[in-house]
Amino acid sequence: MTPNDFLKDKKVLVMGLGLLGGGLATTKWLVKHGANVTVTDLKSRADLSGSIKALGSAVKKIRLTLGQHLDSDFRSHQIVVVNPAVPKESNYLKIARENGAQLENEASLFFRFCKNPIIGVTGTRGKTTTANWIYYFLKQKFKKTALTGNSADNTMMKTLDILDGQTPVVVELSSWHLELLPQSDRGPHIAIITNLYPDHLNRYKDMNDYASAKTNIFKHQTPNDFLILNKKNEWTDFFLKQKPASQILFSDSIEKYLAERILGEDQNPRDKRLTVRARQDIFQTKNFAKNLGEHNLQNLKTAALAANLVGVGWDLIKKAVKTLPSIKFREEIVYQKNRMTVINDTTATSPDATIAALKRFSHQGQTLVLITGGTDKNLDYKDWAKAVKKNIAAENLFLLDGSATFKMLSELNKIKYFKKEPQLYRQLNQLLRPALKNAKISKQKTIVLFSPASASFEKFKNEFDRGEQFNVCLRAALAESSYKH
16 A cells, blocks of 8 residues: 555644654655645644744645644544654543544554665664664665654655665664554564663653553564564563564674574685684674773674674675764764863763763773753662762762752762762853863863753753754853863
């Protein structure tokens, strides 16, 4: 079935146009393929003016219900396309289901109509890095490959219409995407769950509920498909108990897989041992873990395994490892001069993410300054506080206030971290100046790490907006002569 067959003259309600591009791209795609579209959004016309303008001529074919949701809209439409921000328990979705509507989101629509082999990547941490690195490896062989699901520039619906129907495509999938993925009756050819840690507990009732959403990535896989898991993660047993139909591989055991694969393929027995050692070195290079962290070594193994499963040779992968791209806002170096390096890790939206960054950047002989804090997601900061106490001198901890920040302070006080008043600030621009001053007066190499360990919604549109604003404030602070390093 084509999108036109599925949508032609159907009454489709888009729940959430939004400001970030996903709802916009989905709406335009629905109109393009013949649907009669209504958009409903709690934001006002003024708030959504940019998105409405971006609809272009398509807006003439769309009915808009703004500033409110109407029960009647959810009773009268055949398909409701749900924005990721909408909780699955929404009473409006209940009304839609009771009145026979079919619920979809951009991921379920993408999977329903995509004819390309799909590599689907989900997980709490590392999914964006892993997805980008898989894409980079695939580009070494498949020039027409695509990456989608992780930015407003690469929306799924925009990508769907330019695919060639044959080349492997990489799709990053959040738990919100996965909530409705079973609607497509299709799973990815390769499903990846990088790991699972406490997160989004303001959205899910508990960790089991959160983990259950992740299982949808493999629910419709077949024995011809693959599921890549992280054996070291404590939630892997939960996924295995769901009895996936696909073939299961563990990225932690890739050396074993590599050896078996190569020993089975090589024709010259004399070269077997040397070949295995040479190719295993892709993953056992100590410098990689030292420079990019153990968590990124895990991401590398996962990405390489996925790329090889769809046909990228190990020689191509080994060559590409040397030029792996850094990923924006993921432990990204945004300034480096003389003794000071500034890292923007705004996508660290949970304690575990910042703990991983602390492990990566804490080295003897250098000073680490941490900028952190933000909005709570019902997460626990006990282990985070222990990691901060171990790696950050109290005078080098700078806190941006927010609901999560007060939980951070509580845990730090319990372990007697502070000897004087914490350095708590209301705005990033106020905080950066003293943080850079501490870096300047240090006689050692200094890393200034912006890793919030929390969400961003009290002060920013999202974590990407937070990252952009950090960079703007950083440039302003560095421009002041008294803070030049």
